[in-house]
Amino acid sequence: MALRRGAGLAAFERHKADIQSYATLSESLTRQSLDALEVQLDHFRMTLQRFASSHREDIKKDPEFRAQFQQMCISIGVDPLAGPQKGGWWAEMLGMGDWQYELGVQIVDVCVGTRDKNGGMIDMRELLRLLNKLRGIAVLEGKESSTPGAVTEEDVLRSIKTLKPLGAGYEIIHIGSRKMVRSIVKELDMDQAKVLEIAESVGGKVWAELVAEAAGWPVDRAVAALENMLLRDGSCWIDDQDPEASAVYWVISVLEWE
Template identity: 60%
Template sequence: MHRLGGVGLAAFDRQQLSQRSFAELSSELSQAQVDLLHAQLDQFRTALVRFASTHRDSIRRDPNFRHAFQQMCAKIGVDPLAGPRKGGWWAEILNLGDWQYELGVQIVDVCVSTRERNGGLIEMGELVRLVSKLRGVAGGVIAEDDVIRSIKTLKPLGAGYEVIDVGSGKKMVRSVPMQLDEDQAVVLAIANQEGGRVSEQLLVSRKAWMPERAKAALENMLLRDGLCWLDDQDEVNGVAYWVPSAMHWDE
């Protein structure tokens, strides 16, 4: 009996020893893999920084190159244009994070300065044009994509900045905290197609609306929201409405 017990204890000790050995080996392998991963990430980071540093001017000035660079980084979970709090070493080494915030400030400048005439709603192409004019030649070319990204950084301000799709590939930027209803979205889409002009008759013929619905939608935009102007001397219908955010301005 003692002999069998001894064998059993020895086997148990060997099993415990084997388990500790496997655990130590597993730990060593895991640490080696972690070390290798860190080394690879360091190499990748160095290569990415070198690429971005070499092409920094192109990234800042060429919207197509910038978009391609952003897409490449997005696939690996890196945001090269994030601000100092989010971008960390990007903002410190490449100074690209400040570019995004600078653009955001310029967008706010244009939106606020045009709010009196458009009620806080501006067509995307018009916004890009006015911001580009504000930046000047030295500021480089910006694209719609850049504006959309910057507006996302303005969201925490709670000022209502938002990109709105009004159909047919048209986008508008809202800079006041209000919610557009479906009828207003339809009016904006038609106004964009008509150079800013819209009327009750146009809504009735294009959308098969009842005259009462068309009148209510336009009067709400005029009196409640301040998004359009009344033209009571329209040559076609006598009365029409003009949506400034859908009009093109020469400045």
């Protein structure tokens, strides 16, 4: 350990000198790395454009691929829908000019991107919030129609109609007082709809006995409906540490996330 620094006056002076030379050095390093970063970003943007035009078909066809592509764009600060042209950079690259259709693409992206979390059923308000966030528009909940440039519920309803001929299976479902957008091609069975309605009225947390009583079902039927939602649809999460019941189910689409 003879190499360790001493503690005398010389060491103190050396320490001061160290600090100074670090400062000079760090300044020049920062400048260098900033320059290098800018060149890299430019290069990356160009590569991304080339990638977008050569994979145009895949991006249009495959929603998962598109979601990933979009995420890539966002992470380097390129908004595929923004740009000088009407319809933006995306339109230029992919030849999709129609605003309505683009909104459709974003709806698909949000629905696919949140599917693991909500089982393919998203609350309209949450969808609007995410769409406007995606577009970088700050908007208060429920104030969409009075905010310039914000996507409104009517826009979403129209876009979903536009998507219908594509057979994507997007549909608006009314659960109690709420509108949900369903993006899974699957019949929502009646029992499941009932469970959603009950969950909605109690704030998202349900268990078999509670559902059975509210729906007037035998407990077994409630268990079956809940287990279907848990295991088949992935539309709820189970909790085994709740004091109210040994198995408590949280219906994802009824919850709001900060």
